[in-house]
Amino acid sequence: MSPDLALATGSALLYRQGRLLDERRWQDWLDLFTEDCQYWVPAWLSEQRQTQDPDREVSLIYYDLRSRLADRVWRVQSGTSVASDPMPRTCHAIGNVQVDSADDDRIELFACFRVDYHWRARSDAFFGHYRHTLRREGDRWCIARQKISVLNDYIPTLLDFYLV
Template identity: 35%
Template sequence: MTAATWHSVVRFLGQEAKHLDDKDWDAWLALYALDAEYWIPSWDSDGTLITDPTKHVSLIYYKNRGGLEDRIFRIRTGRSASSTPLARTSHQFQLIDVSEMGGVVQVRTNWTVDSVTDHEVRSYFGTAYYSLVAQGDSWLIQSKKTIVLNDRIDQVLDVYLV
């Protein structure tokens, strides 16, 4: 893995954070491949994550970008009671590891998101795993698995809160 790849990945993931904070939904969706899997597994028991989103309840699971597009449609049209009013957010991430394997770049980040809704500040934090494929001089997200490490989640999680 080269320094240029590392910097390119940092720049790309920074764009994802920026698009979420700016509520630039079209630009955010464009970062995902059409067949991109988006998964936030739940904890089966303390310290054990579920391993199969098709057999167990997940916090969020979309098998492709169509699920993300539907979610954004509901947010935009006000058909999402859990997203009304829409939180203001600040996404921060730290790149932990980048490795290249057969044309796919595997990435691990640690992240935190602070949000405010109805004068209440909440913070979520965790780890995210990305599979990226090259697209021109940038990347496309093939899959994203986000681990939420908070012990307590006192609201409905949504894509812009993690």
């Protein structure tokens, strides 16, 4: 795969992901992920060092299968998630998308993000870096791994998948 095609493919998927989250199209968002996906927001150990192993260290969010991510989405949709009531309004901005490596079946991406949100008469933002591994499944590209490094020093509300 050419670098230009990998960048266009990866950027389009990341932009779509942000839009689906902003529009609360949860099932369409889940459909972007592989069944064996990893969705990970590591915690910070120090000013410069994040946790490295989600199985042995603290994470802000960690789902190691799409079914576990789907369970969290179900709780949000069903209204049984007290932390998601009311749902915040969000606006995902994704930029500086770069291809780290690519071949015909895999793309490794880096990107920056900012998510502005309004919740309970308060507006704020989360910002940071994404690292994605995209994998071709049949005729479409899916997210096999998403690592989200939140760079905020202070997290003013419960962090959830729709806020990053």
